[in-house]
Amino acid sequence: MLRVRGKGGKVVLVPLPPAVARAVDRAVDERTTGPILRTTVGTRMDRHAATQRLKQLSATAGIRMPRMHPHMLRHTFVTTMLDAGVSLRDVQIAARHADPKTTMRDDRARKNLDRHPNYILAAYMASGT
Numbered sequence: 025m026l027r028v029r030g031k032g033g034k035v036v037l038v039p040l041p042p043a044v045a046r047a048v049d050r051a052v053d054e055r056t057t058g059p060i061l062r063t064t065v066g067t068r069m070d071r072h073a074a075t076q077r078l079k080q081l082s083a084t085a086g087i088r089m090p091r092m093h094p095h096m097l098r099h100t101f102v103t104t105m106l107d108a109g110v111s112l113r114d115v116q117i118a119a120r121h122a123d124p125k126t127t128m129r130d131d132r133a134r135k136n137l138d139r140h141p142n143y144i145l146a147a148y149m150a151s152g153t
Contacts (some may be wrong), residue, residue: 030120102130 025037026048040048059068066071069077072093074094082092089096098119105115128134 036120099130099132102127103132104132 027035028038028041029035061069063069066082078094102115102119112124114130115122118126120151121127
């Protein structure tokens with residue numbers, strides 16, 4: 025579990041998959057205090073430094089997008105969970121959104137017909153179960 029401070033100073037415990045927990049352990053190393061993500065000079069990574077780092081990583085990976093920013097990772101997190109069949113309520117909780125409308129706004133595949141209830145029902149009926 026990772027203790028995370030969100031908006032308004034609220035602290036929540038976030039369960040981490042094993043691979044993520046290992047990555048966090050490597051980032052923290054032997055430190056017992058301070059931020060997990062740091063800049064090259066050791067200070068807490070702010071949103072500007074995160075944007076620069078994401079742009080560097082995407083350029084290295086050959087990903088070319090006109091407006092690359094860290095919040096895109098949050099949109100991807102929400103969209104991927106919904107695509108995987110996680111309920112809207114559970115995605116809302118995982119994303120720490122107070123309102124499900126915010127979660128739906130982050131969903132970049134909301135017009136994907138494969139997830140539309142009519143298509144899901146049709147696939148279910150066609151399977152003969």
